[in-house]
Amino acid sequence: MKTTQYFEHTRTRPDRTIIKNEWIKQVVEHPERIEIQSDGRIRKWALIEEVNKYLRVVLLEDGETVHNAFFDRSFKEE
Template sequence: MSEYKFTQYFENDVLLKRPYLKKEWCIRVIQNPLKCEPQENNRFRFWGIIPEFDNKILRVITLENKTTIHNAFPDRRFKL
């Protein structure tokens, strides 16, 4: 987990709004995504299935380095 970092926004806002999220899940999605694509403002979106979260799809947003996690949330509208 040491190669991954988290923005202050993630630490102070995202985890407070979504206390069910786990940092390990976010890292797992980045390491083994179902899909990855660039996003505006030099960010990237990653999607992955989290089996221990009722097989829900988690979307993880990183900064341009793809190792600093900025946001994460369940994505009900994801389609491959």
């Protein structure tokens, strides 16, 4: 999995250490929603059933480099 330095830095935060690589891959490969940001980055969301929370993964414009991943408390199902 390709990642940015920002991702590696934020991953050490206590609220992010529980996020498993397999969950990130799950969101990237099987998102429930996708949005393209104005800067070209790609947001993807999916429910992680094991914790019953939506994980947001932000990818760079290349569609494969993970820039951020966090549980999105404000996510609303459509």
